[in-house]
Amino acid sequence: MKNALLFAAALTAALAFPSVLVAQNASNFTCALAIPLPVASGNVQVSFTPMIGNFLPGAVPAPVSTCGGAGTRGSAWYSFVASNTSHWIRTEGGDLDESSIEVFSGTCGTLTNILCVPGNSPIPEVTGLVPGQTYYLRVLTTNPFFCGSEQCFLNLAVVSDPLNDECVGALELPVTPSTDRVAPAVEISTLGATQSQPGCAIAGAANDDVWYRFIATSTTHFFPTQLLSGGAITLQGFSGTCGNLTNVFCNTDVATGLTVGQPYYLRAYSTSTDVAVSSRGLIGVFEPRPERCMCRGHSH
Structure with a gap:
């Protein structure tokens, strides 16, 4: 027993x-x-x-x-x-x-x-x-x-070492349509990653960043994360190309003012300043949910 x-x-x-x-x-x-x-x-x-x-x-x-x-x-x-x-x-x-x-x-x-x-x-x-x-x-x-x-x-x-340790190796993330109600499902890991550039939120962090890419389908996107183990995950978003990146957002789960059809890059790293601490979690790119109509005569 x-x-x-x-x-x-x-x-x-x-x-x-x-x-x-x-x-x-x-x-x-x-x-x-x-x-x-x-x-x-x-x-x-x-x-x-x-x-x-x-x-x-x-x-x-x-x-x-x-x-x-x-x-x-x-x-x-x-x-x-x-x-x-x-x-x-x-x-x-x-x-x-x-x-x-x-x-x-x-x-x-x-x-x-x-x-x-x-x-x-x-x-x-x-x-x-x-x-x-x-x-x-x-x-x-x-x-x-x-x-x-x-x-x-x-x-x-x-x-093995991460395939997406640098921007040029960014892995493509699918965009979840606004009609779907699902949790973030793409597993990410910073184990073995190296630092590409200084952290955008906490000084001394970002020693283990990995890179992702998505094509905007809306002017606003949400980026929910779920931590599975290790240090907290920081997300930073960029427009531009790998050789000429422009910061769009830092340490938040929403980005606004995006251009539909344009590629954007996401950089994920452990917030911990301890080099021995990596992050493992789930991430997703979501369209905003459509607003519910409260007009008279509508049932939704």
């Missing part, structure tokens, strides 16, 4: 993440049983793969961990095939303070540790990779017997 309740809780948590692969993945407690992770070409994951530490058998890590201690832990193994010389390991989930993450090269019988991230530490970019080569990822949780309801649950993904 306890495992059933834990899995139900993990399933509920997983539903909070777009593109989550849900599995009771207790079978991957050795390197030979590593679960393959898809690698995203950009910095938004193909999907998240959940790790449910409550289902892992407790044992001394093998090989011995260089950053997680030699006590009884839960070990979950994953693998990925590098497509670039560097990648990012994205984690989302509950209390990860006691979980460490390691990356290995080699084969299961002869592993070489190339990255060790102790618990409660930001995960840096994994560099020095060889495209086409398989790498192994181990997550060491606390002792599974002492896991709380969220302490040993997290989502994992492997991503």
Whole structure:
């Protein structure tokens, strides 16, 4: 019953993440049983793969961990095939303070540790990779017997540097018509992004901006955002071309005075001044809703 309740809780948590692969993945407690992770070409994951530490058998890590201690832990193994010389390991989930993450090269019988991230530490970019080569990822949780309801649950993904780190690589955003009533649905991430220009709202921020583009279909557009994790998202809008941009708005969710048919650029970045903090969220471009007619004789 306890495992059933834990899995139900993990399933509920997983539903909070777009593109989550849900599995009771207790079978991957050795390197030979590593679960393959898809690698995203950009910095938004193909999907998240959940790790449910409550289902892992407790044992001394093998090989011995260089950053997680030699006590009884839960070990979950994953693998990925590098497509670039560097990648990012994205984690989302509950209390990860006691979980460490390691990356290995080699084969299961002869592993070489190339990255060790102790618990409660930001995960840096994994560099020095060889495209086409398989790498192994181990997550060491606390002792599974002492896991709380969220302490040993997290989502994992492997991503690359952002494709839209600069204005010239801006990704196209669709415009949602005024008749549609939907929430923002395009996932954005500033993980791995660099600074293109100074921030427009908070001094010292904007160290991780990414770029988007849309074609105005109205003189007014709204830009709702939903934060999924990380630092708050700042939006800045521009007219013009990438080599000659003019600020249109900053740190607001509405722009007026736009020219229908003209392209505009959106720059999104984490408001945090901490370089280790990135933002993950949802964004959309919306037309204004039509005004309701309150005239006599009209029912709408």
